[in-house]
Amino acid sequence: MIRGLQLSLNKTQKLRLESALEQLESLSSKTNTNASVAVADTIPVNYEDGVLKGHGTSEMEGQVVATVCGVVERVNKLVYVRALRARYKPEVGDIIVGRVIEVAPKRWRLEINFSQDAVLMLSSMNLPDGIQRRRTATDELNMRTIFEENDVVCAEVRGFQHDGSLHLQARSQKYGKLDRGQLLRISPYLVKRRKQHFHHLDQYGVDLILGCNGFIWVGEHVEAKDDMVVDQTNKSEQQNANSGGSVGSDDQEQSHTSLEIRQNICRIANAVRVLSALGFMVTVEVITEIVDLSSSLNLDIHEMLGAEFYVVVAEREAERRRSSTKKR
């Protein structure tokens, strides 16, 4: 019934899950009037007002026809179909998480769940020493000290180049290599574009990055080095000290993650897994709610992926949406 969900539900659990999903359906049908279309369905439009055909539509014998399965959205004259399960469609300024798959001359290639690999140029990221300058041949040779293959990297979408390739940038301390944590891949339609994609969950000591491309990073909290305030010389000294031994003492000292934080990371990651398997929107509020729910039920981390917890989460979600519609 649900994608990627092989649960052995017993009879009561099955009934509870079904009733929770039915509740969700009835809640959404009030707000959304049958705007779903399948491939090759005709989209009813008012031709007198003029129509602009957007993504996911095409014209066929004078009719507007959907080319993907999804939900019809109308903005003034524009009619487009918002596809649900599809690969990520980048927009300029999106915060994304990706994995380095190749170190090429002056650039890294990143897998970001797009139809092509994204390119992160050496020149479009801040070097560890933080000075604005031309990138020299030495910098190019030292690229592997910044990111290696298979590193997980956080960056921002810069835009499409003339040749159609997608370029990224990482011009702030908050971007860059991510380590000591877990990377989760979910469907991009479950992540909403918001003001804030970096979240520091203080109570767990964990950083959560909800990449717009459906890559979600859950890792130990790293104190952001805000270089805006710090004096230039002071900072470069400090940075030199950091990068001086490259993989030296500093790294070793930090490489230990306490058990408690590891457990928190796993708990949050499992919450995301449960939510995405059920197809619910993944936001910080919901994730923290699910994590709290699991700890209040005294569940072990591995029990979060058991059948019972899925049912509980579905019921909780139905409850949450019902109360939020009441408030409105």
Place this chain on the structure above:
Amino acid sequence: MEYVNPEGLRLDGRRPLEMRQLRAEIGVVSRADGSAVFEMGNTKVIAAVYGPREVQNKSQQINDQAVVRCEYSMANFSTGDRMRKPKHDRRSTEISLVIRQTMEACILTHLMPRSQIDIFVQVLQADGGTRSACINAATLALADAGIPMRDLVTSCAAGYLNSTPLLDLNYVEDSAGGPDVTVGILPKLDKVTLLQMDAKLPMDTFETVMQLAIEGCKAVANYIRELLLENTKQLEFRRGV
């Protein structure tokens, strides 16, 4: 041999113009971008779509459209007698090609330049009409992957035995040696994208047989459409606002 008995019933108890039962499921391979299982009676096929993704072999890259690749295979356990077959025999190469061409005709490849779409279909149970089932499964998987298409492609076979046109042949009828017409259509555009026949048939009977197959395709199209719409609605309401 008698394929249609005097009461007008076929070997498996169907009427000549009756299809086998259809069953399909979307989203069966968790790691794939899109996937589906499609069953026509005892024929069961699984399809998985990966992409659009970066082209693996750079020399194949096309600058203004996507590359579509297809791999058809038959599981060893799919037929009655378990056979160890070489992986790329002529038959599977041919069917891979047929499926690739049919699907390529309906995918809007120009929207995904410099990328590649991989379609993998595997026959889990073979009982005649695997070609049609594969195409139907591939359509579902492509739609599930959110790949833009001109139209759904659906396919169905029809044959002519005991001077009766028969819809959707099963394995026994298929191996009778009579003509087997596999048709693939774009139901909305009302166009034919695939037409194969491996025997001779007089012109006028051919037309009735083909018409029958087209009717079958339309029935499959209705089923697939309903399924996709239901799936889309489910995804949307679960996601919430």
